[in-house]
Amino acid sequence: DSGVTQTPKHLITATGQRVTLRCSPRSGDLSVYWYQQSLDQGLQFLIQYYNGEERAKGNILERFSAQQFPDLHSELNLSSLELGDSALYFCASSTRAGGPLEQYFGPGTRLTVT
Amino acid sequence: LAKTTQPISMDSYEGQEVNITCSHNNIATNDYITWYQQFPSQGPRFIIQGYKTKVTNEVASLFIPADRKSSTLSLPRVSLSDTAVYYCLVGDGTGNTPLVFGKGTRLSVIA
Numbered sequence: 532d533s534g535v536t537q538t539p540k541h542l543i544t545a546t547g548q549r550v551t552l553r554c555s556p557r558s559g560d561l562s563v564y565w566y567q568q569s570l571d572q573g574l575q576f577l578i579q580y581y582n583g584e585e586r587a588k589g590n591i592l593e594r595f596s597a598q599q600f601p602d603l604h605s606e607l608n609l610s611s612l613e614l615g616d617s618a619l620y621f622c623a624s625s626t627r628a629g630g631p632l633e634q635y636f637g638p639g640t641r642l643t644v645t
Numbered sequence: 646l647a648k649t650t651q652p653i654s655m656d657s658y659e660g661q662e663v664n665i666t667c668s669h670n671n672i673a674t675n676d677y678i679t680w681y682q683q684f685p686s687q688g689p690r691f692i693i694q695g696y697k698t699k700v701t702n703e704v705a706s707l708f709i710p711a712d713r714k715s716s717t718l719s720l721p722r723v724s725l726s727d728t729a730v731y732y733c734l735v736g737d738g739t740g741n742t743p744l745v746f747g748k749g750t751r752l753s754v755i756a
Binding site: 533535564566573574575576579587589619621623631632633634635636637638639641 | 676677679683686687688689690691694732734736737742743744745746747748
């Protein structure tokens, strides 16, 4: 158990809909990252928040947005969903005191768009 | 983050030692080498990290030659439960840098 929690575990929705994925980082971790893993694209970084502020952006679509709240949990919002958005979405957290490239991943949310 | 190259897949029998080599010719002076393990439908798990020479923990060993242009992850006496994808990452980030994953090495352990 990494200490990072994600809800829901599974999500099935239709094209055009909007969903929200939730992540709670490890206690004390200020950084939260979102990654998408699909069969054809592998693991890809989407966006990072540090202590409530956006820190880095990766291959995140304009239809996707995220935020980190004062209690440090984060939400990833996916809207106007398309079939190609079906993937595993992972949240990870890290601490400044941690070693380089050391992150702790949650169990993921499997999103299926039908 | 420096580009890395590792084998796409490897097979091993249970009980054998498995060595997965990663090439990182453009590694920078401040870069560390980090390995992650990912089981199907689970998040990647940090397993080991090193800067030079050899690092060992309860899960694996990491060998890094003097020129640091490659590294070898060594898994002693693998079992079926070690079947997973192993990713090699190189970079100098603090604990707050996004990770860039390649395709990794898919290790299959056979009974």
